[in-house]
Amino acid sequence: MVLPDHGAAPAALRALRGRHCRTVPHASGRPWLVGCWSDEQLVLATAGETRLAVTGPCSLGPEALNARAAAVRSASDAEGAVRGAVGRFHVLASHAGEVYARGSASGARRLYRATLDGMTVAADRARTLAWLIGAEPDPAHLAARLAGPSLPHPLDSATPWRGVREVPAGDALTIDRRGGAATTAWWSPPPGELPLAEGASAVHDALRAAVALRVDPGRTLAADLSGGLDSTSLCFLAAAEGAELATATLHWSDPANEDPRYAERAAAALARRTRIARLVFEPRDLPPLFAGADEPDDPDDEPSTALRDRVQQRLIGEALRAKGATLRLTGLGGDHAATPPASYLHALLRRRPVAALRRTAAHRARQRWSLADSARMLLARGSYARWLAGASRVLRAGEPAPAPLTEPPGWGMRPRLPAWANDRATTLFCDLMDAAAENAEPLAAERHLHGWIRQLRQGGRTAARLAHRTAAWGLPLDAPFCDDAVLDACLALRPDEVCTPWSYKPLLTEAMRGVLPDAIRARTTKDHCEPEWFAGLRAGRAVFAGWAEDSRLAAAGLVDQRALHRAVSSPDLLSAGAAELEETLGVESWLRDIEAHPVPAHLRHHVRHHVRRGVRHDEEKDVAGQAPQTPEAAR
Incomplete structure (x- = not known):
């Protein structure tokens, strides 16, 4: 977890007592990084007031990182300090009371934020922050998760926890001495020009x-x-x-x-x-x-x-x-x-119309797009915000969405909910899309790049x-x-x-x-493994039918219990495909697991403290007094 150089940070550390094994301080002595990691998982450099760390696979070792840290004059200079490094890692910096933190552009190293005691804190695990602030799952975002892969940006990266937000991939979080925070973009896509x-x-x-x-x-x-x-x-x-x-x-x-x-x-x-x-x-x-x-x-x-x-x-x-x-x-x-999506045809039409039409015809033949849908994809002119608002309007009106992968891609796949999602789930999901559409920006100006x-x-x-x-x-x-x-x-x-x-x-x-x-x-x-997939669903019908009878999603007012029971009883008969059912089972299972394990496993440890080489280590033990199996971080 990342704490600001703030007077309330020691109290946050006390809230994690017995839940972590290492602490790295700011230059002020207040706690900065809190968690559990091996020496190979985090590389730390110190130069004057500067603290610079990378976590995760990174080509920069301690010597190289220390040399680069010496050139840091502000927390945001950390980005220049790691430029050219190979890998996939978090970048964390503390300088003169300011904190800089970011994950990876791909989203494979994620970063979350929340407010605790009036200050912004960050972690690489959403559940850590949810546990720390006592957050509950948000029914609206649970409803959105029923949409599965059709869930549009930016809702696809939103956390299901009230009060916990993801720092968007490609953005960095800056936290000042007062605990206030701002995000800025550190990454942008390269020009797509190479042959x-x-x-x-x-x-x-x-x-x-x-x-x-x-x-x-x-x-x-x-x-x-x-x-x-x-x-x-x-x-x-x-x-x-x-x-x-x-x-x-x-x-x-x-x-x-x-x-x-x-x-x-x-x-x-x-x-x-x-x-x-x-x-x-x-x-x-x-x-x-x-x-x-x-x-x-x-x-x-x-x-x-x-x-x-x-x-x-x-x-x-x-x-x-x-x-x-x-x-x-x-x-x-x-x-x-x-492989990028075929929505590149939209931009290609404006540069090489003959080539675009020829390719569209070939894509149509392979993927069974209708002529009308293909024409709409090529000629569409609306903004992403307009597309998102339109998707909400269509879903709210109950218009049937085409089966997945049967319509040409535009800004994205048209969002859809399964047949057992009830009216409340539809309303909550559409309200989220409407709110997002008010200031939604695409991930890139061109549809295919987005x-x-x-x-x-x-x-x-x-x-x-x-x-x-x-x-x-x-x-x-x-x-x-x-x-x-x-x-x-x-x-x-x-x-x-x-x-x-x-x-x-x-x-x-x-x-x-x-x-x-x-x-x-x-x-x-x-x-693919489709025969095994359906066989597994059939083998699990008794368990899933029991879930439907005592559904947490139904208790949250998001699904029709009878319709869900019919679906799990006969997955082979689902007209839209069992993929929708699997997404629903994933949400149902997650809610049940949250009930069974309210404290994240990576926080369920007791510790005793010692100090070595200037970094505080807290030898951790689990509740049974046994050493845990892995150094999973209290993040």
């Missing part, structure tokens, strides 16, 4: 540097090896850096699924480059999807669909740890980074959630595709060269030329 050949080289370099940062000589590195382009690329980049690998491959039951074949090819090629311990999991080797739904777990900062494979991923992580791995790479974020940044940050938020959860299990999951340098390298390309209806992931296939074997790089398909 594919030049831009792909930069993406290759950024990904290689990101993976190299995670490779530690002599340490076994775990990695997903699904057979898909994203995870397979990371495995080959890690092997090129000299990593010894322990890989995990899941085989799905669909005989048409091509993942196993490509994973076998990749494993054989990797074995010629490095030592590899390969784990292959058949469906019978793991519990079904949605297993363990009836076992309350420590909840994340916000609802998610993590319930789906929570038990499976924990078991896979344990198996990889048994191979000696201490970190696990995942291809999460690759889909988000490598959509591309939004989807990149969706991947980043998922990466942040999984990093926290898997760290608690003992094998942290890391997503190099969500590093800011990778984000910048991808956004620098011309969108019409990396989103084409005639080729699959052209950016990644070009960037991995010479890294991936050609037979793998030429893959043009992406597979």
Whole structure:
């Protein structure tokens, strides 16, 4: 947690007594950083009145950071001090009574703020702040979460807690001596002007540097090896850096699924480059999807669909740890980074109309867009605020939204709620959209860039959630595709060269030329686990039916209990697809987990204090007197 150089900060520290293991002071001696971290997780530099820290994977070591800290003349100078650093990290600074804090542009390192005793405080966990100020979930934002992936910016990054706000990705928080705060943008997207050949080289370099940062000589590195382009690329980049690998491959039951074949090819090629311990999991080797739904777990900062494979991923992580791995790479974020939305056609029409019309026809054929919808996408002129207000108006009027992915993208997917969401949920959600539309600004002026940044940050938020959860299990999951340098390298390309209806992931296939074997790089398909997904929903029907009968969402006045019960009883019959049901189950599960675990697991520790090397360490113990399994921060 980040505290201002304020007279009330010591009281906040006392509120966290027994809930943290380390404290770093401001130059004044008041507490600045409070939490639990290992020496590898936080690098601290001191120069006069300046305190500068980075947390998370970062290429700057103590010596380099100390040299840069000497040039800091104000807290906001911290941004210049870390310029050019590789990784994905928080930047934290204290100088002359002013505090500067920010996460990553991708959203994979998040930052939240709240008001405590009249001063602004910040943390990288929303639940830490919610517990500290006694916040409750906000029914309006719970209603919004039922919209799932159609939830529009800026509501998609809003926290479900009253009184806790996210500092938007790409913005920095400044807190003065009085505890007052302001946000300013520290990041902006690069011009999307590079041709594919030049831009792909930069993406290759950024990904290689990101993976190299995670490779530690002599340490076994775990990695997903699904057979898909994203995870397979990371495995080959890690092997090129000299990593010894322990890989995990899941085989799905669909005989048409091509993942196993490509994973076998990749494993054989990797074995010629490095030592590899390969784990292959058949469906019978793991519990079904949605297993363990009836076992309350420590909840994340916000609802998610993590319930789906929570038990499976924990078991896979344990198996990889048994191979000696201490970190696990995942291809999460690759889909988000490598391909922008087709809304680039809107801007392309104004620059190259013939090319835009030809591409639109090809996209229509592949994705079954109607001619009228395609024309509306190309000719639309309204602002983002106008689009958001219109989306609210359409939803409030009860007009049916098209099925997901069947309409051309404009500013975004049209928000929709499931059939079991009641009128109150619709009203609360639409009120949020109306309020946001009053001063809503897009993430970028052009529609495709707004959509591309939004989807990149969706991947980043998922990466942040999984990093926290898997760290608690003992094998942290890391997503190099969500590093800011990778984000910048991808956004620098011309969108019409990396989103084409005639080729699959052209950016990644070009960037991995010479890294991936050609037979793998030429893959043009992406597979799924749909049979297992529906089988898991069916297997969990009894649990989910019990939830519907005693629904926390129904108690909050947000869903029709009977309609929800019908949906969980017959998920195969849902006309809109079971994805909507999974989003609802994620919110329901999260509310139940909050009841079962009102104090976050990373705060449930007792400690005793000692001082070493000028940084206060509080040896922590959990309530049973045992050392906790991980150094999860009290953040």
